[in-house]
Amino acid sequence: MSALLEVSGVSVTFDGFRAINNLSFNIGAQELRAIIGPNGAGKTTFMDIVTGKTRPDEGSVTFGERSVSLLALSESRIAQEGIGRKFQRPTVFEDQTVFDNLMMALKKPRSPFSVLFFRPSGRDAARVEELAAEVGLGDHLARKSGELSHGQKQWLEIGMLLAQEPRLLLVDEPAAGMTLAEREHTTALLVEMAKTRAVVVVEHDMEFVRRLNCKVTVLHEGSVLAEGSLDHVTKNPAVIEVYLGRG
């Protein structure tokens, strides 16, 4: 199977601190992957590199069948290539309605001039309604998203990601601040999404990772320490020492 995202030999240094150290790994086109690791292991930096926020000092990151190098692209171009990112805190545009939020995310030409002359067709509006229903916000389209509860904002953000139709989705601690029921709903959504695209979840919570039931990559000091099923990596003595042992 050819990889959708290929990270190889990537290193990045901040003021002498090596945040990512010769990191290499691949993600397939329809794969759910969890990334775990202690604080400072480089999880967020890894996401920043893939989405173009941080430029690595060396190494290569390629994406898609044509192996496009992401290192030369701006954040917005990378997003247009089909990489979506969900932040830990829900970041929706609170001043605008749920409908406007989703309409903005809908996959359409993104240049200023095409957006200026864009007027949503009936089909676009129907697609937005469908997405809202999918994440359980069908009745809230006209509400300002700032009025929504924390959980609803998370759903809205997931809806916006779906609207973008990304091929690779990076999700940062999706379960943070959620109730048990909301976690279960989130797990189901992530597993469902990974059937048609690649989903990478960065997570602290081992229970949550266990529920995802997928391949796990353990990061430590900026490189891969172990990879495999959760049971496999938790038996690895090195992993136990740096991460689980601190428990």
Added chain:
Amino acid sequence: MRQGFLSRNPSVLVFLLILALFTLGVTLLSHAYGSAFLSTSFIKTLGKTLCLCLVALAMDLVWGYAGILSLGHMAFFALGGYMIGMWLMYARTEEIVVQALANAPLPATPQEISNGVASQIFGVVGGAELPAVWTFAHSLPLQLALVVLVPGLLALAFGWLAFRSRVTGVYLSILTQAMTLALALHLFQNDSGLRGNNGLSGLQNIPGLGGVSQDRLSVWFFWASAAALALGYLLAAWLVSGKFGSVLRAIRDDEQRVRFLGYSVEGYKLFIFTFTAVVAAVAGALYYPQAGIINPAELAPIASIYLAVWVAIGGRGRLYGAVIGAAFVSLLSTWFTGGRAPDVNLGFATIQWVDWWQILLGLAFVLVTLLAPQGIGGLFDWAAGLRHPARRGAPLGPAEGALQEREATE
């Protein structure tokens, strides 16, 4: 079936209606076309105020919607004024020179006329030749094109450099202010080619319209300003009503998130910055023929700060707020600084409003920012029964928009 543009934005219709009634009213009260109740100088003040409303509209787009606190838009405004002023002054001086040379025994050559114009305009700064920047001053169409092109290209170049290196927030404001100051200092020099601190004058005399009285001209310019404001308002409302406005407001609130949605934030900022610079320049080109004079003091940074104050007091993030703020504050300022406001005698001191007005304005700005961030425009929300909840207590959830303690228990 989707609603039409105006039915989705009823405030646009209301605004245009009020503007039309106002224009009609002023016309009927003018010297030239009505009962002569309003003096010609007051009609000029009103016409100038409409131009200030237009530049405030531009400021609201760039600041209230896109979140770029530009302190350079009055520089674009003044540049527009300079560009039209060059033609006005050249053509008017040419008329005078041709008249003066008509008595000579031989008909004047084009070279003689050109020399005469140059020494008339530049005698005051000790020059007798037309600088290169006046190359197109003889032609109205070319100089009108420059009204749009010079500020537009300056904004494009400046914006490209600033936005590309991701300068944001207060740093960008400082940068725009530095640009404004540099431009003003340059124009203050006598060899800048624009008559240094003398500026351009006599702009109220429109070449070719010598037979038309100022009474009439003032109303014509008033109409033109009203038409420009109406057009500008329609254009601005159309710009912010659709997805473009949605993206602009999103950039204001969280530009990093907008990048990850796939929008090139820099492109959008550059677009709105340049567009509003051009709108400001057009407003300036209508303003200065009514003011009659332009000099480099007009584009000192303080002018752009005033612009921000108008928009803040009127209520940023809503188009009619900017217009109300500019009209209200600038007319009030005219009244106070015109010496017509009565002095207040406190016994130990006398408050003379000419001096104290700025303190009052500064205080008003601070109070509006602290107590009524919605500005005067917020009164409309209040009248419509929309109230922003007073949110107190610690947040319950990790998100900023999460319910606050006291809300949850209510």
